[in-house]
Amino acid sequence: MAAETTDPMPRPLRASVCLSALRHNLGIARSHAPRARIMAVIKANGYGHGMLRVAKALEAADGFAVLNIAEAIALREAGFTQEILLLEGFFSADELPLLARHGLSTVIHAQWQLDIMLQTPGSAPVQAWLKINSGMNRLGFQPDEAPAALQSLQQIGAQVTLMTHFARADESDGIAEQLTLFNSVTHGLNLPRSLSNSAAVLSYPEAHGDWVRPGIMLYGASPTSGRSASELGLKPVMTLSSELIAVRAIQAGEAVGYGASFRAPGAMRIGTVACGYADGYPRHAPSGTPVLVDGQRSRIIGRVSMDMLTVDLSAVPGAKIGSAVTLWGDGLTVDEVASAAGTISYELLCAVAARVPLLEAI
Numbered sequence: 528m529a530a531e532t533t534d535p536m537p538r539p540l541r542a543s544v545c546l547s548a549l550r551h552n553l554g555i556a557r558s559h560a561p562r563a564r565i566m567a568v569i570k571a572n573g574y575g576h577g578m579l580r581v582a583k584a585l586e587a588a589d590g591f592a593v594l595n596i597a598e599a600i601a602l603r604e605a606g607f608t609q610e611i612l613l614l615e616g617f618f619s620a621d622e623l624p625l626l627a628r629h630g631l632s633t634v635i636h637a638q639w640q641l642d643i644m645l646q647t648p649g650s651a652p653v654q655a656w657l658k659i660n661s662g663m664n665r666l667g668f669q670p671d672e673a674p675a676a677l678q679s680l681q682q683i684g685a686q687v688t689l690m691t692h693f694a695r696a697d698e699s700d701g702i703a704e705q706l707t708l709f710n711s712v713t714h715g716l717n718l719p720r721s722l723s724n725s726a727a728v729l730s731y732p733e734a735h736g737d738w739v740r741p742g743i744m745l746y747g748a749s750p751t752s753g754r755s756a757s758e759l760g761l762k763p764v765m766t767l768s769s770e771l772i773a774v775r776a777i778q779a780g781e782a783v784g785y786g787a788s789f790r791a792p793g794a795m796r797i798g799t800v801a802c803g804y805a806d807g808y809p810r811h812a813p814s815g816t817p818v819l820v821d822g823q824r825s826r827i828i829g830r831v832s833m834d835m836l837t838v839d840l841s842a843v844p845g846a847k848i849g850s851a852v853t854l855w856g857d858g859l860t861v862d863e864v865a866s867a868a869g870t871i872s873y874e875l876l877c878a879v880a881a882r883v884p885l886l887e888a889i
């Protein structure tokens with residue numbers, strides 16, 4: 528068989544990741560919390576943007592927060608020397624020697640982790656972020672358990688940072704109770720503190736402490752429904768785009784897609800886009816969810832299928848096969864699409880499937 532000499536035309540769906548927007552958004556985080564160090568949160572493959580790519584663009588950050596040790600080691604092996612934090616800490620004793628060898632920081636959120644550390648002498652990681660449950664009730668020592676946990680960590684020579692996580696930093700008056708509790712538990716302790724996710728970075732300077740932990744804002748999405756990304760000065764990082772691969776005219780009463788959930792109210796032109804739920808586009812996005820076709824605002828109609836979705840071309844009379852379609856990103860915020868689909872930007876960004884090529888844009 529002859530070797531293939533030309534690349535086939537690829538499916539037009541792609542996610543382009545704008546590196547300068549990442550750097551810009553890091554600058555916005557810094558401008559809000561100028562005295563804090565920044566632990567850039569790049570878990571979930573950098574919120575779907577590619578972890579190492581994001582870390583490289585954000586190399587001015589003071590640290591990186593990830594979920595598991597494989598990600599942390601990949602960052603070290605790629606040459607990153609910043610503090611690297613495991614947000615849920617370690618899961619078993621085998622990880623302790625690796626934490627020590629790679630100089631990784633670990634959250635300690637429960638007694639079982641502390642017990643493992645105490646029973647594994649010599650391999651204790653030097654940097655421990657002691658997580659205190661101030662009201663989210665997910666991870667963390669109870670306020671009355673925290674002093675003993677701190678004492679144990681200090682006895683084995685750990686450098687401790689005190690941390691907590693807010694449940695409602697995206698709401699007005701959303702952190703008062705948790706902040707008061709955290710401050711009372713940590714009162715008088717001369718140790719670094721870390722409390723703020725993106726929403727708190729943007730809204731609650733009194734909670735910035737020594738390290739802030741922005742995630743979603745770095746990717747250019749808004750953490751609060753009350754203020755849009757552009758009002759916050761954030762630039763979208765990911766643009767998910769594709770093309771029309773079919774165009775047709777349908778008559779009043781004709782249906783579109785599985786379940787015939789959309790019926791044309793009158794004669795109209797519709798287009799089929801190469802993007803479906805197997806690419807990470809939410810299947811539960813209803814008819815009416817916004818989309819751009821040739822830069823014009825339109826809407827999806829009918830059910831999202833595995834590999835395709837359909838759009839209304841009434842507002843885009845010039846649209847034809849090959850017309851550019853933006854699912855979200857430049858010109859259409861992921862927040863708006865998420866809200867139409869009854870979810871949040873975080874879920875859409877993280878769900879972009881591995882089969883979608885991620886391309887870098889400057």
Ligand SMILES: *Cc1c(COP(=O)(O)O)cnc(C)c1O
Nearest residue numbers: 568692724725726740741742743
């Ligand atoms: C994911 C996460 C963050 C970042 O939250 P955003 O809302 O994306 O800014 C901060 N802290 C912890 C503990 C997290 O798990």
